Amino acid sequence: MAEKNPELLDHNYDGIQEYDNPTPGWWHLIFWGTIIWSVIYVIVWHMTPLIPDRITRLENTRQIAIEKQFAQLMTIDDPITKVRTVMGDENWLEQGASVYAGTCVLCHDKNGQGLIGPNLTDNHYKNLTDLEGMIDVITNGAANGAMPANVNLLDENEIALVVGYVASLRGQMLEGPRGVEGEEIAPFPEPISADQGG
Numbered sequence: 001m002a003e004k005n006p007e008l009l010d011h012n013y014d015g016i017q018e019y020d021n022p023t024p025g026w027w028h029l030i031f032w033g034t035i036i037w038s039v040i041y042v043i044v045w046h047m048t049p050l051i052p053d054r055i056t057r058l059e060n061t062r063q064i065a066i067e068k069q070f071a072q073l074m075t076i077d078d079p080i081t082k083v084r085t086v087m088g089d090e091n092w093l094e095q096g097a098s099v100y101a102g103t104c105v106l107c108h109d110k111n112g113q114g115l116i117g118p119n120l121t122d123n124h125y126k127n128l129t130d131l132e133g134m135i136d137v138i139t140n141g142a143a144n145g146a147m148p149a150n151v152n153l154l155d156e157n158e159i160a161l162v163v164g165y166v167a168s169l170r171g172q173m174l175e176g177p178r179g180v181e182g183e184e185i186a187p188f189p190e191p192i193s194a195d196q197g198g
């Protein structure tokens, strides 16, 4: 048997002996560091609103994007130019479609073919002869409220969006339950598309 090494501890596990080597400082640092970090992490992430989660961040980003877009639309003063700008832009039309889906679909049906309200996809209109008229009907209603006013429900931009969308439905000639109503009116002014520069 070898001579006893003074650095060895006294235990002897079936012939296995060990030195008294303390774990190094950096190891302790990492060990305690991770424990402290986990406590901070749990508190900050799960118990406080300091860091918004992914979904909130996505929503915030989307909100900012929409506001930026709206700001663009808001810089257009002339209501007709505003509507024509909507008509010329896929994204605006999509937003208009979602206003339509939320507010108008009940009476004019999914694709504008009409239900309680008239068909919006043909060239005949009862209450309007041009785009100004359409803005007026959608803002203030018609037929003593059978077509309800939206002036308190939608803001100016939302009205422009939905007017642009409804105007874009014209000419699709979908079959509707109410048949053709009113007079054929002159074509609406052309859409303004962004790549035409205004």
Ligand code: HEC
Binding pocket: 100, 103, 104, 105, 106, 107, 108, 116, 117, 118, 120, 124, 125, 126, 127, 128, 134, 137, 138, 142, 143, 146, 147, 148, 150, 162, 163, 166, 181, 182
């Ligand atoms: C409560 C049912 C109802 C809702 C909701 C409704 N409408 Fe109407 N709308 C009508 C009726 C009814 C008329 C036709 C009134 C008449 O007989 O003159 C009409 C007429 C119109 C007209 C004129 C059509 C024409 O031929 O003169 C337009 C444009 C129109 N609606 C668009 C919209 C839009 C856009 C929305 C959503 C913002 C909407 N409506 C929401 C019932 C509705």
